[in-house]
Amino acid sequence: MRASRTILSRGDYEMDPKEIRDNSPHPSPVEPRELKLESRFRFRCHEGIACFNACCRNIDISLTPYDILRLKRRLAMSSKEFVARYTVPFEMDADGMPGVKMLTKPGTSECAFLGEEGCTVYEDRPVACRYYALGSMAVRKKDSAEVQDIYFVVRESHCLGHDEARAQSVAEYRKSQGIEPYDDMNREWRDIVLKKRSSGPTVGKPSVRSLQLFDMCSYDMDSFREFIASEGFRNMFDLSAEERQRLAKDEDALLRFSMRFLKQVLFGEITIPLKDGAREERIDRRKALWEQRRTEAISRHR
Ligand code: SF4
Numbered sequence: 001m002r003a004s005r006t007i008l009s010r011g012d013y014e015m016d017p018k019e020i021r022d023n024s025p026h027p028s029p030v031e032p033r034e035l036k037l038e039s040r041f042r043f044r045c046h047e048g049i050a051c052f053n054a055c056c057r058n059i060d061i062s063l064t065p066y067d068i069l070r071l072k073r074r075l076a077m078s079s080k081e082f083v084a085r086y087t088v089p090f091e092m093d094a095d096g097m098p099g100v101k102m103l104t105k106p107g108t109s110e111c112a113f114l115g116e117e118g119c120t121v122y123e124d125r126p127v128a129c130r131y132y133a134l135g136s137m138a139v140r141k142k143d144s145a146e147v148q149d150i151y152f153v154v155r156e157s158h159c160l161g162h163d164e165a166r167a168q169s170v171a172e173y174r175k176s177q178g179i180e181p182y183d184d185m186n187r188e189w190r191d192i193v194l195k196k197r198s199s200g201p202t203v204g205k206p207s208v209r210s211l212q213l214f215d216m217c218s219y220d221m222d223s224f225r226e227f228i229a230s231e232g233f234r235n236m237f238d239l240s241a242e243e244r245q246r247l248a249k250d251e252d253a254l255l256r257f258s259m260r261f262l263k264q265v266l267f268g269e270i271t272i273p274l275k276d277g278a279r280e281e282r283i284d285r286r287k288a289l290w291e292q293r294r295t296e297a298i299s300r301h302r
């Protein structure tokens with residue numbers, strides 16, 4: 001069975017751990033007990049343990065926007081370079097919502113960042129690695145708008161950490177693994193993915209352009225930085241000079257802003273002010289462009 005150092009929250013929003021387990025086509029390592037922040041569980045991972053790094057040798061890790069930001073900064077490369085060199089694309093849903101997974105070494109299921117001594121990017125390892133052997137899931141209970149985080153234990157046979165004596169609460173474990181800033185930075189993104197999924201066919205199939213925007217806003221902060229510096233963006237949105245400078249320098253702020261932009265584009269949740277008349281001007285420009293193309297097409301056929 002494939003080890004799943006992955007956060008199930010990205011894929012099973014509407015289910016609880018028991019449902020995930022019951023619906024899994026394979027024997028599932030997910031324990032059916034739903035954990036809250038104060039729930040306690042037994043687990044300890046340390047360098048001296050016999051299974052050290054076993055969980056990094058057979059991975060299936062979906063990356064989040066903040067994972068990519070941290071890793072590309074650590075490796076001093078652009079987000080585009082990082083995604084091209086260290087990830088593989090996949091579709092998160094039937095509508096083709098783009099996702100990225102951690103690359104494995106050629107011909108193996110071993111993480112590309114596993115070295116002789118262990119994880120070579122440990123301080124910036126993805127949030128799925130930090131959570132393991134817990135899983136986390138954002139659940140919107142039926143008939144409720146409220147999104148709630150729940151946790152569960154993922155117990156895989158290769159992982160001996162479950163036999164250790166240390167017990168801790170989920171909150172203590174999250175703190176010890178540096179998970180809080182990751183969840184904080186990814187929360188808006190998770191909500192967008194969840195909202196998109198729950199709206200399903202009611203909002204129709206997303207356009208190619210909206211999927212491209214989702215891809216850029218999620219995984220390519222360098223292109224997004226260029227995008228908001230473009231003339232088209234500046235003509236459309238009313239940002240102060242200070243705000244533009246802040247976004248040019250602070251990548252964490254840029255990622256938060258990109259989520260606001262996505263919500264505005266995908267769901268019409270306006271939080272970035274538009275310039276007076278910008279929307280009308282844009283519609284007029286598009287109409288003029290279409291008219292020009294139509295006229296050119298007609299004259300070609302004559
Ligand atoms: S990033 Fe590090 S901790 Fe995560 S699977 Fe790879 S080697 Fe293991």
Ligand code: SF4
Nearest residue numbers: 045051053055159161
């Ligand atoms: S205890 Fe579990 S999480 Fe830690 S190294 Fe072993 S397999 Fe990985």
